[in-house]
Amino acid sequence: MIVGIGVDLVDIARFTRSVDRTPRLRERLFTATERPLPTRSLAARYAAKEALIKALGGSDGxxxxxxxxxNDPEGRPYxxxxxxTAxxxxxxxxxxxxxxxxHDGGLATAYVIAEARGESA
Incomplete structure (x- = not known):
């Protein structure tokens, strides 16, 4: 059963300016593995994290x-x-x-679906 859906859209140029203006933003928003990625990929990951929070209905905890x-071996994100958080x-x-x-045309987007398949669903 779907328990939440979230979507987010990020302007890559605006996101890049924010990251350039505030260098510690990379440390606050991304894991050590994510930080070296190109800014367009970070913008998409930021959108995914925002979409996750929306799917959960809030950021408590x-x-x-x-x-x-x-990304799994086939390239699918997870x-x-x-x-x-877990x-x-x-x-x-x-x-x-x-x-x-x-990410395309200067925008990054992410869509998240939270699902409960177990007995608590």
Missing amino acids: VHWSEIEVR FDLTGS EVIAARGIDMMHVSLS
Whole structure:
């Protein structure tokens, strides 16, 4: 059962200016694995993290540094969640997260579906 849907859109040029103006922003928003990625990819990952928070209905117990967007061997994105963020999602009965990313034409977007397939659904 779908328990939440989130979508976010990021202007890549505006995001780039923010990251350039505030260098510590990369540390606050992204994991060590994500930080070296090109800015357009970071913008899409930022959109994914925002979309995740929207799918959850809020950010209580969720921390940016505990959300990593990774890619499986075929290139599909997925969330690698740790700490209290993983606990919050498990406590809500969410056992599957679907994420789609895209960047084109100066925009990055992400779409997230939170799903509960277990007995708590």
